[in-house]
Amino acid sequence: MMKKWFNTAGPCQADIHYMLPASDRLPELVDLIDQRNYFVIHAPRQTGKTTAMMALAQELTASGRYTSVMLSLEVGAVFSDDVGAAELAILDEWKQSIRFRLPKELQPQQWLEADAGARIGTNLSNWAEQSSRPLVVFLDEIDALSNETLISVLRQLRSGFPNRPQGFPQSVALVGMRDVRDYKYASGGSDRLNTSSPFNIKVRSFTLSNFNLEEVRNLYKQHTAATGQIFTEDAIKLAFHLTQGQPWLVNAIAKEITEYIAKDPAIPITVELVNQAKEILIQRQDTHLDSLAERLRDERVKAIIQPILAGQELPDVPQDDVRYVLDLGLCSNENGLAIANPIYQEVLPRVLAYVTTASMGYIQPIWLSEQGEFLPERLLEAFLEFWRQHGEPLFKSTPYPEIAPHLVMMAFLHRVVNGKGTLEREYAIGSGRMDLCLRYGKVTLGMELKVWRDRKPDPLNQGLKQLDKYLSGLNLDTGWLVIFDRREQLPMLSDRTTTEIAISPAGRNITVIRG
Template sequence: MSRWFNTAGPCQADIHYMLSPTSRLPDLERLISQRSYFVIHAPRQTGKTTAMLALAEQLTSSGRYTALVVSAEVGTPFRHDPGAAELSILDAWWASAQFDLPSDLHPSAFWDEAQPGRRIQAALQAWARSSPRPLVLFIDEIDSLQDEALISVLRQLGDGYRTRPKNFPLSVGLIGLRDVRDYKVASGGSDRLNTSSPFNIKVRSLTLRNFNATEVAQLYQQHTEDTGQVFTNEAIQTAFDLTQGQPWLVNALAKEVVEEMVTDINVAITPEHIFKAKETLIARQDTHLDSLAEKLREPRVKAIIEPMLAGGALGDTPSDDRQYLIDLGLLRRDPEGGLVIANPIYREVIPRVLVQGTQDSLPHISPSWLTKSGELNIDALLHAFLAFWRQHGEPLLGSAVYHEIAPHLVLMAFLHRVVNGGGTLEREYAIGRDRMDLCLRYRKITLGIELKVWRDKKKDPLEAGLEQLDAYLARLGEDFGWLVIFDRRSNALPLESRLATQITTTKNGRSVTVVRA
């Protein structure tokens, strides 16, 4: 095998399966010919750098431009020292030019003559004047800069803009995770610019889309052509459904399957392999997933994710904050309306991350819910949960990072202990559903669980919960489930007095155990 699925850094065509790197880019050549400055922002590991490297090479090879991808990342340690940031950035840019451009397009001299705070502007002016072709610069990792260093770079680009193309780059693209207004600064009582004014010369902010289903099939087909190992059509569709085309996830699933799980190329890849790989990625929390998890503690992320998990409405959340979560790749806009978690894998990652602190706080729980043959006994599981909640439920609520859904997180922490023996716990939640649905699968057993919260000034959610659970069980193809109602009213009875169960029947004849917690 000479090529591999890539999950780290830009793709290289000689060793990686890859699609046309520029096929998902908007029409940048038109913007460049219009001498435009622009921003391209997209979540991590979506192919931004790979695409821009390919475009720069394409533009330079055309003979019309001197085009180069450079990075601002080396200036990151000098957030409060713009002069030091400039020197490290320009040194890196000089090296990139030597490596990536033909010798006749190299800058004519090293750039160290201007005063601090104007070195980048002066260097680009000198290079643009000496270049035999118009200069096009793509500045990657621009949002790794912060504070004074960031403001200095943006203002120098803005100040030189009017002298393009003879005395400044014809076109500049800023490449990063976020749009300009979300770049981090420490000023004005905010940690963001909240404006594009230091780079108000931008014509457009663009993004890089995910793979579509056809492109996922094309990527996986490259592996089949190289090795003969087949991804079934069902496996490809499953991979797309789970990832919604997020490039890192598409590659990571395939890499896990072909390199770790199914190394015999004579064995075809099936949906079962893809599902198993998904569980492995989530449990392992590779770097990409871990970096998303870090964002969940940010207040403006929490303000949106917490009501989504609870099934509530977003309320008066700023539109910039909602867009920020879309830019991060955590959310997407559903074509049918509303915000949803970007893909089913992230939908699993988010609650699992949030439940970790509570899970680590759990006491030892003996698996009394298993029979001697290792099967799940649902009645024993119910008794174990009631005993657990009576003794540990309320004390553990304080360990939950999202207090509004603390009961959900504690229950999920308990259920994770149950499925660690060989089952899975799936979740469904979305804005406006007023509930969270859980599906516990353990060998032959499938248990549908609906979580509802009874809050002040609201009526008992029993009736609505039964109707909603009835529909959920119908989709699961099951005729039995649990409805767990957490009483969070200020005048609720003490736990010992309200903790109880009853068995009832839905309108469609499904049996439901109602747990009052």
């Protein structure tokens, strides 16, 4: 039997990758295809769209009922306003893909010449007319197209729709990151269609969901069956919790463990190994995680992510913008709008604080003893000195001004942990706070960050009460409450930064930092 691996790069190939059956992830698609429907499948990058649709196309063709293939439109992206050039590039790509993905007897007998703006529709119609079976075509990377090329392709599909299945594909699926109304189209001051009208023949739009716990378990057990290496049940549950079933993350954690951390199949995969892999992924920020950075600078994304990180109520944003961050996979909405999974929850603040971290000069690590032990009281001393000297100037280096103090403080703490400790965060929309847990060696330090704004009361009492609950969960008797005073017309940050000890409602000694 050929050896298999967990895959984190491009579509899975069943002979060398562990993967789940495509029909299990979108079981209703076969019924829609039988009913001759056109539909949209959208999901964030690296959630398995291409893998699932390629596998489904192969299953449909193998059934003998259909000729089905997954074809990409991505090569047309560079010709956003040259429809003819885009069509020629796309058709050349299709010819190559069809040669390798379908048996010769199911391939088009010929490719026809046509005028620009009609080439896609003409050749799909010709192929359907010649085909011994109804055609089912999955068009991948549809949202790579934009402007006139995008509109032309959508209109050609709509034009051929009434002629299905004898004169046009019985079923067409548009596959991409976004639903139709969010496809890119620069017109009238907008950068997207804002409408489904060029493809109003679609019957439904689907989002390819993340893996559920049972699917993660099934995927990991394929490795156990192949190698004998066991994932403990607690390790599987933790991997699911950290990833919330996001397919790339599920595979990335397993790949890191099985190929690098614990290559010996005799070593069982435990909670400790999953946590180790998680920290490596967060610190390394592979392509999938790194690509989140550009998304965070999108104003529509910023309008939603910034209040979530700050624990504020969501402002009055368009419903489409909420749907947009859900489609991108940055957020979920199962129990109220929140960051999609604990790994993203760690990565997003790191990405936002990256420039700030890079802007900081050398900081003497006085929080470590000569033996390398962590000293919390020295950390407080170092932070206060850093904050008074560098806090205010560094606010300008952050892309999210509403949470600039949070990001500057986290940039400092990233320097503190420096790969030898961990910094975990908890935040939720409407909570009015961000909680941080710094772990270094044997020391665990819990902190709560609050903001004091104009026309609002001093958040001290509320913060102490909230911090009590957080510290109780960490089984700690002390912690920090950091109050960022963002009211107008205040003295310089260096002059207003103070510390005091307060007693929480539960009797804990709390270091209160105001600045």
